[in-house]
Amino acid sequence: MAKAKGSAASAEFLIPDDCIELGKKGSPQKKEDSKGQLHTLSPSRYSDWIAMLQDEFKDYAQLKFHQQIKKGEVVHYALSLAGNLYAKDVGLEVRRCLLLTQSRFPEGEDFSALEKTLKALFSDTRLQEFFFCEGGIVFTEKEVVNRFGDTRRIDRLIVKDNEVVIIDFKTGIQEDEQGEQVKEYIELMKVLYPGKKVRGYLLHMDERLLKEVR
């Protein structure tokens, strides 16, 4: 306890006058010098690593239109369930797609609108070759990995004897009007299917607008 200034410590009176302090004050043992070796660090050269994270964050448009994006996800998922419809009962397939989509997205999307979209897509004569592929193999949500190890996912890939068709579904707010993604897919498919002709399309689902990417 700190002693008040000017006051006497009462404990001192307990020590007889003839009792004197023997020896001398101890001092703490000195620590041996560390055997470690000192390193001199070279100056740092910082680079902007934040830029490297740009792909990690969603851009503003993705945040702003999250509802439309959600709707787009639902449509994409429903279409991923529709494989090759050739020689199949379209009505039954539509119902299957809806049922499975409802299970996956139980939060209550507008499934009647989805049904309309699916029916309209499947009955559009311009799009018949993409959904009803006699003699072709249809892949949906097909993953492909580029030489850097990055994954790309093609919405619909149709592989025929002598050609490959890529369809990228677009919903209202998605950008990439020039089809840069599709161009990359085309390049990838050319590598994977050498000798086959590769065509790529952007299909805007809302307006059922089809645009070939060259």
Next chain:
Amino acid sequence: MQQVISLGLQDDFIRGLTDILQEEFISRGIPLEKVAVVFGGRRPELFLKRELSRRLKGAYFPPVFFSMDDFVREVIERKRPVKTIRAMDATYRIYELAKQTHQGLLMERNSFAAFLPWAEEIHAFIEQLDLEKIDDDTLRQVQESAKIGYDALPEVNLLLEDMAALRKEFHRCLEKEGLFTRGMLYMNAAEYAEDNTFNDFEAVIFCGFFYLHKSEQDLVNKLLTGGKARLVFQGDESEWPVLRNLSGVFAKPIKTADAQPRTEPRMHFYRGFDMHSQVGILRERLKELKNPEEALILLANPDALVPLLSEISSLGVDFNVSIGYPLKRSAVFSLFQDIFAAQLSRKPEGSGLASDSQSHSQSHRQPEYYYAHIRLELGDISSDTLEKLCGLLKKLNKGQIRTTSYQNIIIPYIRQEELGEVYYGLKELGLVSGKAESIEDIVSCTGAATCNLGICNSRGLAAALEAMIHKEGFNRIKELSELNIKISGCPNSCGQHPIGKISFYGASRRFDNRSVPFYRMLLGGKVGIDDAALAKECAFIPAKDIPNIVRDFLKGYISDKNSNEDFYAYLERRGYQEAADLAKKYEKCPSYAENKEYYFDWGKEEEFSLAGIGPGECGAGVLDMMEADLADAGYSLKAAKEYFDSESLGLITKELYRVLSFSSRSLLVAFGLEPKNDLEALRYFKERLVSGGIVSEVFNDITEKAWELNAGSLGKGRLKELYDYAHVLLGELKDAYKNMDSAFKFTPKIPAPQVKAEESASAVTLNLRGVRCPMNYVQAKVYLENVKIGHVIEICLDEGEPIQNVPVSLKNDGQEILEIKKVDGYYKVLVKKWVDS
């Protein structure tokens, strides 16, 4: 490909797996897209894809990747659509089930918000049972053990008892809606995989698993039997019991190809003077590594991440940042932290063993000692238990027991290593129940049970209050644990009522010509070094309604209390008013015909009576009668004032008349007078109080004033004058009451009472037959004032309360009872006066 392969612990798993894929599929011309790869999560596929790109040096179609969750879903979705329930919805279903059929689990947490944390625990528990496919038989064994009573929270024991039924109902309820939880998906996956050939895949490779839940084991086993599954582990079963177990489950050896000699890692320690120099050193070391991308940097402190990234970004290497929970946030760390905290915070409750430093005991300060604080219900311990307790203490070589002001006992000087033995020893003796010095640890005097001063049976009330507290779950509410309840059976303070936060002392009132046990309720008492206060009286209500008023008051306290105020602040802001409001609700006593219960004290089989009770009762009974009349006069005066605002002249008139009526009779009991009607009361008032100079002479016209009010049709101005008159009258009477001495004397000049005195052969006779308690005592006391010391009088008393009460009261006043003789249904008592009371 072998069905089970295990890589060495020092192997790079991703590269090893890529080797396998290359050897088994790519080199044989099997497209990778025909292979399913299942990892525990999603992240490893990114590394595998990158490694495959390096090997293949170009684009490729990758294997189909699944996390285990995805794969389980895929297995079931191949047979039927899968709709999963969200965790919050699942907890709500559990809440509903608990409400409907397992109410014990609610433990008074009736709202969903209150029950949610517990519902989440139950949900997690069910999920775990499902993942491990714990069947009902196994659960039943756990339940049987639960009945023995683990030393666990009551909720946990309840849950264990109910688990099988609750789980079944939960599953049934979800199945009805076609919903799955994650646990249900896992539990059913093997069954759905039964005849699933997975022909679209050449192989399904389960990679990098270590521990597998029972449901996962079954699923993988099913695929192994079907010939589709391949398993890639890391580690050897000879080293890892978990892998040895899996090896048994799958009937396949899990062994690494070649037991390579393990090279122990070399350890170097570097020391930097701050975080920045530390990451600078790390950067220099990374430069020296041949494959820095194979380096794993583990940061103990997440704050170091940004400086680290800034340092190593200049090296041009790719890095993958994985932010997990710091060690301090891990479940195991938290568990230990909670256990330690719980141990340290165990206050001296019945079961509690706490260090002195935490419970503020000053008897011994050595930090290495603890003491056991044993809560004794109502302060009782049987001789048998006490003997056994002494035996326990002898065995432990402890020689001391202390008693506390809470009627509990403390065993001091317990060393930490002895705590367990003491605890279990006390538990065996049944001395571990409830929390000492909390709201459930009620202090009570013996009351009318054994004390001849006690009016009410305070022990009975204490038991009733404790039962109510447990029923309402108040003992589990943190805000209430700091409160205390103290009860005295009479105005004497043996039950410590003046210093209780909530306290009571016993009294009686007459209703329906019978005595009714009543209590005065007090609030806000405290004892502290610089902060002491006597509890304030705030209600006077029948004993039977005490648990009700306490219940209502505590509920109000819980809901109205501000987070930053203590009990005393709450009382000032709201509590006293709340108690006054509740008092109005409970102050009325029903007639004997309406509800006899009110005429029986707590814990008593016979009707409440003041028979045999000493002067504590007689005095208190007189005071109660005076106070009740003064209080009633006060209520009417207040009501009259309020009616002035609404100008309800008729009601003002009525209330003012009541003020005069109650006021005039209020103090007459001190003279042994019991007026039969208002007129008599007014007459006695003038004779005794006005003429006796106890109140001002101005009140000599009280009869005329009362007459005027009784006639009615008075104007507002006149009523205002009469209001002032009544106001002053009541004030004077209250002052007189306040200054009354213990002999019920207001002024020195007290005229002798008008009692019938008969000459007898031996003594003057005071006939008090037909006079009820406590008036008979008062009349005897007043009469004795005019008797000379040494003289003997004879008092005639009825059977029952009078003969049991009055002689004892007089004896306690200091007079001598010479003889009690029964004569023709009444008693003659010879009293010799020894003192002026």
